[in-house]
Amino acid sequence: MAEDTRERILSACERVIARSGLRGFRMQEVAREAGVSIGLLAYHFGDRDGLLEAALDHVNESAAIRAEAPGEQPAPARLIALLTSEFGDDAGIRDGSVAWNELRASAVFDAGQARAVARSTADWQQHVVELVRESLEPESADPEPIALLLTALVEGLSGRWLTGQITAAQAQDAMRDAAARVGIRAD
Numbered sequence: 001m002a003e004d005t006r007e008r009i010l011s012a013c014e015r016v017i018a019r020s021g022l023r024g025f026r027m028q029e030v031a032r033e034a035g036v037s038i039g040l041l042a043y044h045f046g047d048r049d050g051l052l053e054a055a056l057d058h059v060n061e062s063a064a065i066r067a068e069a070p071g072e073q074p075a076p077a078r079l080i081a082l083l084t085s086e087f088g089d090d091a092g093i094r095d096g097s098v099a100w101n102e103l104r105a106s107a108v109f110d111a112g113q114a115r116a117v118a119r120s121t122a123d124w125q126q127h128v129v130e131l132v133r134e135s136l137e138p139e140s141a142d143p144e145p146i147a148l149l150l151t152a153l154v155e156g157l158s159g160r161w162l163t164g165q166i167t168a169a170q171a172q173d174a175m176r177d178a179a180a181r182v183g184i185r186a187d
Contacts, residue, residue, distance in 0.1 A: 002044075005034075005036060005040065005044070006044050007058075008034045008035070008036070009030065009031075009034045009036060009040070009041060009044060009045075009051075010054060010055055010058040011034075011058075011092070011095075012030050012031075012033035012034035013030045013034075013051055013052075013054075013055045013058075013099070014055055014058065014059065014092075014095040014096050014098075014099040015033060015095050016029050016030050016033055017055070017095075017098065017099040017102050017103070018094065018095040018098035018099055018102075021102055022102050022103070022106050025048075027041055027048055027051065030051065049112055049113070049116070052103060052113065052116065053116040053119075053120070055099055055103070056099075056100065056103055056116055056117060056120040057120055057123070058096075059096040059097075059099055059100045059120075060120060060123060060124045060127075062092070062096055063082060063085050063086055063096070063124075064082060064127065066081075066085040066093070067081040067082035067085040068081075074135075074186075075131050075134030075135045076135040076179075076184050076185055076186050077186040078131055079128065079131035079132060079134075079135050079179065079184060079186075080175070080176055080179050080184065080186040081186075082127070082128070082131065083128075083150060083154055083175045083179065084171075084172040084175050084176065086154050086157075086158060086171075086175075087157070087158070087161050087168040087169075087171040087172050087175075088168050089168055094162070097158050097161070097162060098162060100158070101155075101158060101159060101162060103116075103117060104117050104121075104155070121151070124151065125147050125148065125151045126147075128147040128150060128151055129143045129144055129147040130143075132146050132147050132150070132184065135183075135184045136183055136184070137183075140183065141182070141183065146182050146184075149178070149182070150175070150178060150179065150182070153174070153175065153178050154175065157171040157174055157175065158171070
């Protein structure tokens with residue numbers, strides 16, 4: 001039950017950020033959106049910063065869950081699914097992407113937020129490093145710089161997608177092309 005409540009709160013947090021940005025972000029609105037008391041937010045997350053940090057992690061976890069395919073998929077397919085799952089027409093994908101971009105932008109001016117973004121980014125990038133390592137021929141390339149390039153490309157394409165400069169399909173195609181250029185193909 002507690003996990004369901006926590007999930008509901010984090011999804012509500014993403015929607016509130018996506019709708020109002022951090023300037024308009026109010027914990028009371030998250031509580032109302034999630035259908036819980038403000039005290040429950042404090043119980044689960046401590047304070048505003050704790051809630052925002054958990055929202056960053058939730059965006060990453062949601063992307064990983066979306067990328068999971070039924071059955072055992074080879075590492076290149078899992079990696080490309082993860083990278084392309086960051087773009088899509090589903091409202092939850094868009095909300096998560098807006099929340100991530102908003103929190104990353106605010107980190108420029110907030111040292112505490114910067115630490116949370118750096119930690120969450122490092123966690124996500126490490127997951128990508130592991131998939132890149134599994135996807136490449138042994139000793140063919142160092143997976144860390146490839147993961148850095150791919151994750152940075154996701155972030156850049158995300159901003160273009162959210163501002164309507166490209167479609168979700170174009171962003172997904174660009175990710176597949178970038179992966180192929182570094183030797184990772186899902187087929």
